[in-house]
Amino acid sequence: MLTYDFQKAEGPMYAYVYQCIKEDIIKGNLQPGEKLPSKRTFAHNNGISTITIQNAYDQLISEGYVYTLPKRGYYVAKIEGIRRLPKEAGISLDIHVPEEKENYWADLSNNHMNPDNFPFSVWAKLSRETISKKSSELMEVSPTGGTFELRQAIAEHLKSFRGMLVDPNQIVIGAGTEYLYGVLIQLLGYDKNYCIENPGYQKLAKIYQQHQITCSYGDMDEEGIMPKALEKSKAQIAHICPTHHFPTGITMPASRRYEILAWANEKEGRYIIEDDYDSEFRLSGKPIPTLFGIDACEKVIYMNTFSKSLSPTIRISYMILPAHLANEFYRRLSFYACTVSNFEQYTLAEFIHQGYFEKHINRMRLYYTRQRRQLMDIIKKSPLGEKCEILPNHSGLHFLIKLDTGCSDRKVIERLKKKGIRISSVGEYYVSPNENSRHLFIVNYSNIDMDQMEKVCEEIFQSISEK
Amino acid sequence: MLTYDFQKAEGPMYAYVYQCIKEDIIKGNLQPGEKLPSKRTFAHNNGISTITIQNAYDQLISEGYVYTLPKRGYYVAKIEGIRRLPKEAGISLDIHVPEEKENYWADLSNNHMNPDNFPFSVWAKLSRETISKKSSELMEVSPTGGTFELRQAIAEHLKSFRGMLVDPNQIVIGAGTEYLYGVLIQLLGYDKNYCIENPGYQKLAKIYQQHQITCSYGDMDEEGIMPKALEKSKAQIAHICPTHHFPTGITMPASRRYEILAWANEKEGRYIIEDDYDSEFRLSGKPIPTLFGIDACEKVIYMNTFSKSLSPTIRISYMILPAHLANEFYRRLSFYACTVSNFEQYTLAEFIHQGYFEKHINRMRLYYTRQRRQLMDIIKKSPLGEKCEILPNHSGLHFLIKLDTGCSDRKVIERLKKKGIRISSVGEYYVSPNENSRHLFIVNYSNIDMDQMEKVCEEIFQSISEK
Numbered sequence: 051m052l053t054y055d056f057q058k059a060e061g062p063m064y065a066y067v068y069q070c071i072k073e074d075i076i077k078g079n080l081q082p083g084e085k086l087p088s089k090r091t092f093a094h095n096n097g098i099s100t101i102t103i104q105n106a107y108d109q110l111i112s113e114g115y116v117y118t119l120p121k122r123g124y125y126v127a128k129i130e131g132i133r134r135l136p137k138e139a140g141i142s143l144d145i146h147v148p149e150e151k152e153n154y155w156a157d158l159s160n161n162h163m164n165p166d167n168f169p170f171s172v173w174a175k176l177s178r179e180t181i182s183k184k185s186s187e188l189m190e191v192s193p194t195g196g197t198f199e200l201r202q203a204i205a206e207h208l209k210s211f212r213g214m215l216v217d218p219n220q221i222v223i224g225a226g227t228e229y230l231y232g233v234l235i236q237l238l239g240y241d242k243n244y245c246i247e248n249p250g251y252q253k254l255a256k257i258y259q260q261h262q263i264t265c266s267y268g269d270m271d272e273e274g275i276m277p278k279a280l281e282k283s284k285a286q287i288a289h290i291c292p293t294h295h296f297p298t299g300i301t302m303p304a305s306r307r308y309e310i311l312a313w314a315n316e317k318e319g320r321y322i323i324e325d326d327y328d329s330e331f332r333l334s335g336k337p338i339p340t341l342f343g344i345d346a347c348e349k350v351i352y353m354n355t356f357s358k359s360l361s362p363t364i365r366i367s368y369m370i371l372p373a374h375l376a377n378e379f380y381r382r383l384s385f386y387a388c389t390v391s392n393f394e395q396y397t398l399a400e401f402i403h404q405g406y407f408e409k410h411i412n413r414m415r416l417y418y419t420r421q422r423r424q425l426m427d428i429i430k431k432s433p434l435g436e437k438c439e440i441l442p443n444h445s446g447l448h449f450l451i452k453l454d455t456g457c458s459d460r461k462v463i464e465r466l467k468k469k470g471i472r473i474s475s476v477g478e479y480y481v482s483p484n485e486n487s488r489h490l491f492i493v494n495y496s497n498i499d500m501d502q503m504e505k506v507c508e509e510i511f512q513s514i515s516e517k
Numbered sequence: 518m519l520t521y522d523f524q525k526a527e528g529p530m531y532a533y534v535y536q537c538i539k540e541d542i543i544k545g546n547l548q549p550g551e552k553l554p555s556k557r558t559f560a561h562n563n564g565i566s567t568i569t570i571q572n573a574y575d576q577l578i579s580e581g582y583v584y585t586l587p588k589r590g591y592y593v594a595k596i597e598g599i600r601r602l603p604k605e606a607g608i609s610l611d612i613h614v615p616e617e618k619e620n621y622w623a624d625l626s627n628n629h630m631n632p633d634n635f636p637f638s639v640w641a642k643l644s645r646e647t648i649s650k651k652s653s654e655l656m657e658v659s660p661t662g663g664t665f666e667l668r669q670a671i672a673e674h675l676k677s678f679r680g681m682l683v684d685p686n687q688i689v690i691g692a693g694t695e696y697l698y699g700v701l702i703q704l705l706g707y708d709k710n711y712c713i714e715n716p717g718y719q720k721l722a723k724i725y726q727q728h729q730i731t732c733s734y735g736d737m738d739e740e741g742i743m744p745k746a747l748e749k750s751k752a753q754i755a756h757i758c759p760t761h762h763f764p765t766g767i768t769m770p771a772s773r774r775y776e777i778l779a780w781a782n783e784k785e786g787r788y789i790i791e792d793d794y795d796s797e798f799r800l801s802g803k804p805i806p807t808l809f810g811i812d813a814c815e816k817v818i819y820m821n822t823f824s825k826s827l828s829p830t831i832r833i834s835y836m837i838l839p840a841h842l843a844n845e846f847y848r849r850l851s852f853y854a855c856t857v858s859n860f861e862q863y864t865l866a867e868f869i870h871q872g873y874f875e876k877h878i879n880r881m882r883l884y885y886t887r888q889r890r891q892l893m894d895i896i897k898k899s900p901l902g903e904k905c906e907i908l909p910n911h912s913g914l915h916f917l918i919k920l921d922t923g924c925s926d927r928k929v930i931e932r933l934k935k936k937g938i939r940i941s942s943v944g945e946y947y948v949s950p951n952e953n954s955r956h957l958f959i960v961n962y963s964n965i966d967m968d969q970m971e972k973v974c975e976e977i978f979q980s981i982s983e984k
Contacts, residue, residue: 065803075771109802112911114740114770131775135782141813142840145686147660148851165656174648177860181641189632191829193614219612225692225832225856232699240707240729256852262707273581303581304542308598315602335576336532346608362658363859365692373609384615385723389692392830393644394858444579 052087056096063098064105071106075115075126082128086116089124154472156506161328161358161447161494167414168361172406173397180396192388192395195379196223196368200395203402204368211408212329214343214352220376225365225389227327227355228257233386234351234369235261237379238287238321245285247275249479249487251296251325254289267481270295274302277309288314289323293338296327297479297492299443299450307341314349321375326354330411332445333419348372356398358447359411366390366398418447421495425503432507437514447496450476453489455514462491465513471506519554523563530565531572538573542582542593549595553583556591621939623973628795628825628914628961634881635828639873640864647863659855659862662846663690663835667862670869671835678875679796681810681819687843692832692856694794694822695724700853701818701836702728704846705754705788712752714742716946716954718763718792721756734948737762741769744776755781756790760805763794764946764959766910766917774808781816788842793821797878799912800886815839823865825914826878833857833865885914888962892970899974904981914963917943920956922981929958932980938973 052071059066074080086092089107093100107124110116117127180188187197195201201218208214224230231254240263246254248267258265268279268288275290288310292302302310314320324341332338342352355367371379388395401407429435429451441450455462459475466473476490477483519538526533541547553559556574560567574591577583584594647655654664662668668685675681691697698721707730713721715734725732735746735755742757755777759769769777781787791808799805809819822834838846855862868874896902896918908917922929926942933940943957944950 068803105802112768112802113805114768114772114774127770127772129772129775131772131777131779134779135775136814141815143684145684145840145843146847147686148847162658163656165653168652168656170648170652174645177644177648178641181637181644185635185637186632189630189635189828189830191629217610217612219614220610225696225858226854228853229692229696229856236727253852260703260850301579301581303594305581305594305596305598307581308596308602310598312598312601335572335579336535338580347603348608361656362854363656365854365856365858373612376612380613380615383727385720386695387693387829387832389696389832389856391692391832391858391861393861 052092054096056098064102064109067098067103067106068109071110072113072115075129076132080126082126084126086124086126153470154467155470156498156502157472158491158493158495158498158506159472159474161496162362163358163414164497165361167417169406169410173401176397176400176404176406177393180393180400184396187396188392190392192390192392194384194386194388195219195221196388196390197392197395197399199403200399201368203399207402207407208370211411212337212340212343214340214370216370217373220370220373221368222371222376222379223366223368223388223390223395225367226357227325227353227367227369228253229389230353230367230369231257232261233383234323235263236383237371237375242287242319243283243285244287244289245275245280245283246289247291247295248481249297249476249484251291252479270298270300272300273306274300275310277306277313280310280313286317286319287321287323289325291325291327292341293324293326293329294332294445296446297448297450297474297476299441299446299448301338301445302341307344311341311345311347311349315347320349322350324350324352326352328358328446329354330359331415331418331447333415333422334444338445342370345372348374351375359407359414360398364394364398366394418496421498421500422449424500425493425495425498428500428503429507432504432511434507434511437511441490448492448494451491451493453491453510453514455489457514457516459489459491462510462513465516466509469509469513471509473510519559521563523565531569531576534565534570534573535576538577539580539582542596543599547593549593551593553591553593620937621934622937623965623969624939625958625960625962625965625973626939626941628963629829630825631964634884636873636877640868643864643867643871643873644860647860647867651863654863655859657859659857659859661851661853661855662686662688663855663857664859664862664866666870667866668835670866674869674874675837678878679804679807679810681807681837683837684840687837687840688835689838689843689846690833690835690855690857690862692834693824694792694820694834694836695720696856697820697834697836698724699728700850701790702730703850704838704842709754709786710750710752711754711756712742712747712750713756714758714762715948716764716943716951718758719946737765737767739767740773741767742777744773744780747777747780753784753786754788754790756792758792758794759808760791760793760796761799761912763913764915764917764941764943766908766913766915768805768912769808774811778808778812778814778816782814787816789817791817791819793819795825795913796821797826798882798885798914800882800889801911805912809837812839815841818842826874826881827865831861831865833861885963888965888967889916891967892960892962892965895967895970896974899971899978901974901978904978908957915959915961917957918960920958920977920981922956924981924983926956926958929977929980932983933976936976936980938976940977 054070089100089103093103116124118124201221205216205218208216243264244258245266245268248269266283266285268275268283314322342350352370437454439452443449459477474492476487521537556567556570560570583591585591668688672683672685675683710731711725712733712735715736733750733752735742735750747755781789809817819837904921906919910916926944941959943954
């Protein structure tokens with residue numbers, strides 16, 4: 051006879067009865083094939099209602115711990131598998147989460163935006179309007195490539211801002227460029243060799259490696275990745291940042307662009323991924339035209355993101371596929387759901403369409419121009435001014451300085467780290483040690499506190515002067 | 518001498534001058550090494566300002582079409598590559614976008630939610646509050662696995678709703694389960710063999726195939742995937758839906774669960790992916806406990822989504838990793854950015870935390886229970902009632918009917934398609950034709966118009982009765 055202490059029950063009684071019987075079955079106190087007491091007897095003996103026992107038995111049946119034979123009653127099921135499992139639980143909860151960012155009071159190493167620059171009030175207004183006016187569109191599953199409204203808004207923006215002529219159906223929206231790289235790998239092939247720039251954005255190599263992709267490095271000269279290096283790499287795909295290379299800041303000149311296009315055009319299956327991550331922030335003149343724009347052979351896949359231009363915490367990026375790849379995308383990959391929420395797709399579409407995005411970019415360009423000038427002035431006036439050269443660069447959210455020091459770059463970085471200042475050297479972005487990058491450091495100015503910069507310059511000066 | 522028709526200029530004059538010179542260089546009208554007129558001469562001869570010419574030349578220099586020699590002037594750069602490109606543009610804009618859903622007046626084949634059920638006003642309120650109160654958190658880059666607030670809210674929900682004890686750090690948030698499958702493949706390995714259920718959710722096979730993964734099919738019996746089939750498949754990973762299998766509706770009984778766990782535990786590197794996509798919608802009794810909950814050997818990866826419980830257009834899913842896999846995830850993959858926007862992560866966290874999610878689910882369960890009962894009543898009272906058997910099923914957003922007909926399933930589907938009714942057969946979810954599934958059809962009731970159902974039953978009856 052089952053006897054449980056019903057005083058111990060917390061929550062509904064049926065759940066308690068269910069739990070007790072289940073545990074007895076798991077522990078083997080109740081054996082396979084054993085008959086359970088009838089609902090009535092069980093309920094009567096314990097002074098609880100038959101319904102309670104019925105519910106408990108029903109739950110046990112639905113989970114398969116108990117079975118019932120018509121007109122004969124309830125029996126314990128055979129759960130053989132459990133005997134083949136180890137008795138001692140092997141579950142650990144010892145999880146090592148990577149540390150939150152270390153404590154630096156000044157950080158020149160990241161190009162995140164300053165949160166104060168996010169257009170909160172406009173975004174809030176457009177979100178509100180989207181929710182109240184678009185309720186039916188919001189619930190309609192977006193096509194794989196994204197909602198037509200957002201793709202159209204992006205196409206319009208690219209036309210007026212970058213002089214690019216793009217069919218909205220060539221655009222694929224995704225939750226971040228990292229996600230889109232994964233889609234591209236599926237589209238172009240796991241068996242291809244992808245060539246990335248050396249030096250270059252380190253995450254790319256990691257992403258390709260984690261996808262088990264053969265990834266090679268193409269050396270750069272002062273015009274960008276070298277066609278010779280591409281040839282040597284045996285790569286089919288060149289993944290490059292021609293508008294504004296990170297970290298060198300190089301803008302690939304026209305001559306090199308045509309050479310790279312010619313390379314792609316020489317063999318079937320060759321493509322160029324043009325990563326245009328911060329092209330909005332060219333601080334003077336017209337934006338540099340894209341490789342995509344001068345490609346007449348369907349060889350360039352263009353990628354861009356709203357992470358730099360709006361916020362990294364709104365995960366919206368896009369790629370533009372040449373028509374034949376767009377067709378292959380629809381043929382093979384259109385079963386995928388779009389990874390960006392409709393709510394934000396429609397909000398962003400309105401943000402672009404109503405002209406707020408252009409205004410925002412113009413405002414940010416002024417802001418960055420000012421930041422840059424102020425910071426350069428501070429450096430020049432500080433003791434560091436005599437000990438460093440600021441390299442010319444007309445774009446983006448960072449510039450390079452060449453320090454006049456006898457210390458190794460690592461030493462400089464370590465010394466500054468001890469003082470709570472974070473800075474990266476260009477050398478860190480090379481695959482192997484490189485002489486040309488010696489003493490070159492990256493100064494990101496997108497999210498710095500200008501009031502601290504005099505002190506920062508002082509500390510850098512100290513660090514490079516110490517023996 | 519350069520002569521252009523300056524009357525034709527649209528937009529800024531410098532851009533026009535730039536464009537004209539660039540075109541002449543590309544076309545070869547201006548030869549590499551050719552000297553351009555001095556700014557002053559060019560400006561004077563054409564009656565435009567020197568600054569305009571200066572700006573045009575600067576843009577040409579920054580793009581690399583022109584170079585300058587100090588004190589000597591401006592020269593046309595060599596763009597050799599362009600001669601290696603074909604003269605005729607090969608760009609096509611002929612893109613074949615898959616058709617929008619075909620025109621059915623009644624669709625029993627999809628389990629999307631009814632848009633009217635989305636809690637718009639609460640969601641709008643919480644979005645508003647998030648934007649106004651969390652501006653600094655919204656701008657802070659979320660950890661790879663998602664914001665702690667959302668992971669904590671999910672852990673709390675799972676504890677009270679599913680009896681699962683989960684450390685928030687085991688949870689990884691992503692923009693949809695399809696995206697998370699891709700992350701899992703990177704975590705578990707491209708070289709593994711993944712076994713999916715036959716019959717089963719068709720998209721899974723497509724996803725594995727597009728990732729170039731060896732994917733095998735494990736046959737099911739009435740208790741779910743068979744351990745024998747798993748053994749035979751040589752798979753290391755079993756990807757299954759034990760709570761409520763689609764399309765059969767099978768809930769895996771305890772005995773089978775322990776057998777599958779024992780299978781996983783027999784060899785190192787074996788894992789079970791538990792896809793719990795609609796577990797919230799068990800219409801009676803307690804929710805079925807998860808496999809993850811009874812796993813004492815760190816063999817189960819649990820996955821769930823808010824697509825079914827909230828809306829498919831809000832792209833938020835999550836997976837729960839056993840501790841050792843969580844550690845490997847952090848070690849190898851934590852460089853990835855989280856794919857879900859902070860705005861929606863914080864909104865959803867509050868939605869769960871403030872109890873709205875539980876209320877919403879309870880409301881939806883009542884709604885689905887009513888829909889289901891009404892639809893069953895309509896079927897039973899219609900002429901179809903005599904010609905079909907409704908299979909018992911206590912969960913989810915669909916049930917199965919077995920039609921009493923001499924027609925093939927395909928014939929039935931085609932006849933109904935012609936009448937504007939969409940329905941799927943269970944047979945479609947098998948890899949190869951299967952006798953057991955004959956005449957079994959899927960009736961999704963999550964988003965149907967009940968007023969049409971009498972007519973739908975009538976039409977199905979007609980279709981199966983015709984010769």
